[in-house]
Amino acid sequence: MSTVQPPDPRDRPARLTVGVVGAGRVGPALAASLQLAGHRPVAVSGVSDASRRRAAHLLPGVPLVPPAEVLGRADLVLLTVPDDALPALVEGLAETGAVRPGQLLVHTSGRYGAKILEPALRAGALPLALHPAMTFTGTPVDVQRLAGCSFGVTAPEELRLAAEALVVEMGGEPEWIAEEHRPLYHAALALGANHLVTLVAQSMELLREAGVDAPARMLGPLLGAALDNALRSGDAALTGPVARGDAGTVAAHISELRAHAPQTVAGYLAMARATADRALAHGMLKPELAEDLLGVLADGSDKDRGTGAEGDNR
Template identity: 65%
Template sequence: MTVGPRAAAAAPSAVPAAGLPPAGRAPARLRVGVIGAGRVGAVLGAALAAAGHEVVAAAGLSAASRARAARLLPGVPLVPAEEVVAAGDLVVLAVPDDTLAGLVAGLAGTGAWRLGQLAFHTSGAAGLAVLAPAEDAGVLPLALHPAMTFTGAPEDVHRLLAAPFGVTSRPEHRPVAEALVLEMGGEPWWVAEADRGLYHAALASGANHLVTLVAEAADLLRTAGVEEPARVLTPLLTAALDGALRGGDRALTGPVSRGDVGTVAAHLQTLGERAPDAVDAYVALARRTTERALAAGRLRPHEGAPLLDLLRAEEAAR
């Protein structure tokens, strides 16, 4: 995964698609349709509207999506998906990953896609292959994944400022993809088609598993009698996150980084007695931490081996 300079994406090159300008000119104003007026789709639609594009139609089935569209896309009619495609020069596909392929293929089956349209989806895991039925109909396909969490509130539009987007496109369409990201206020990062799965797994591990890890630590503190776990964890975890982002494995502290087998064994005993559901996660994370500490030179082999032996024995016992 590589990043392109922001300035390099400022002007799209000539691409034979409706609404796109010749090279060197400002991006044309596009009629935008949004399929999936959820937390992501409604926010991106609002960002495109703020950039001067016209959001002309949206699709959203749930009551929450309708309420969100009313807040973020006022006056935009909610219509069936095929009508969104018919109305838009640019179609934003912000639907769950598991429904994306079926949606694109289904719209192709009805003849909804047309030559010269642009379409981008917001899935982190999928690349261009999922848009093949639309591309076969003459659509310019893009994958633009905002690496950001969304609540669907109006302030999310401001959170897009400098937010990273994982961008995948045909090489000749890359300036167009990056220009759209910049117009929404984001920062384009290039992700090759073959790397989309790994890219998304990395983000899910970092964001989703971090929430689980913090919640687990807070629960253990409550079990230990700490009434306000957040006050204890905030300075510690803030410093740890900053250190990890700046220095990676060099920021590691704690018993594993010291090769303190006795402390880790005591943790396992205490967790087994008072929080048995937490043992498996502790063992898995401690083992991976030990492996990374060894690889980074934070632990010497003779220090890491007893830790790994202890953790493997615990796994075998369970």
């Protein structure tokens, strides 16, 4: 008995040619996701050897060409360059006449909204800001991770539906971010994700120093549960010596960190103070215990400022 084959995505109407300017970790993954939705990557630009290898791996057969030529070939162009490089790139492309009227120009910066594309808009392009709230590895696993990933979407009102449709085609979930809120939105993501990596890496180093052979295996279940509890319950998920007001334990932590890893003391103190403030505000930390705890943190901060990193390492 014959089976009915699903339609080939390439047979769908209104498919777009896709170009990527900046073959970092993000651009090739997004282009590969659009390819799965039936769009056709036609050009990519990359400077470093790593970016060229990445493009060849995720977008095999797609030619590497200069940025202006990418725009010349594609209906939809992904500008996936570092935040600080984006303004000059957009201005340069517009000034050289590379931007075509009616061309969809998409940047993936979390910091900027659609206004950063104003020079291209004046040249007739359609500006979209689509920022995936995801960390990227530069490997095919990124394409899988886009399934269900939230995207911060900013665009002119008349392009809102088009922007959201592209996100859905990449497997993501569109979340509308007002232009004026983009820096705050991006700061929130960096605070949670980027700083998390630093904290976890420091924690693993300290566990190795304490003689733990497999710190990742030890931390995995603990951090997974902590993250799940925090996402479900917010501040109600706070546990540990700071939330309990165990000033003696916190003092011991500071002493050990100063002896074995002085570079972590400032971060520990900052996070402990922030945790204490939130625990107090939510009635979890008793005021009579908070006084001793905050005294320990203040004393630790004074010593940290008095000695400095160089004094701690002597």
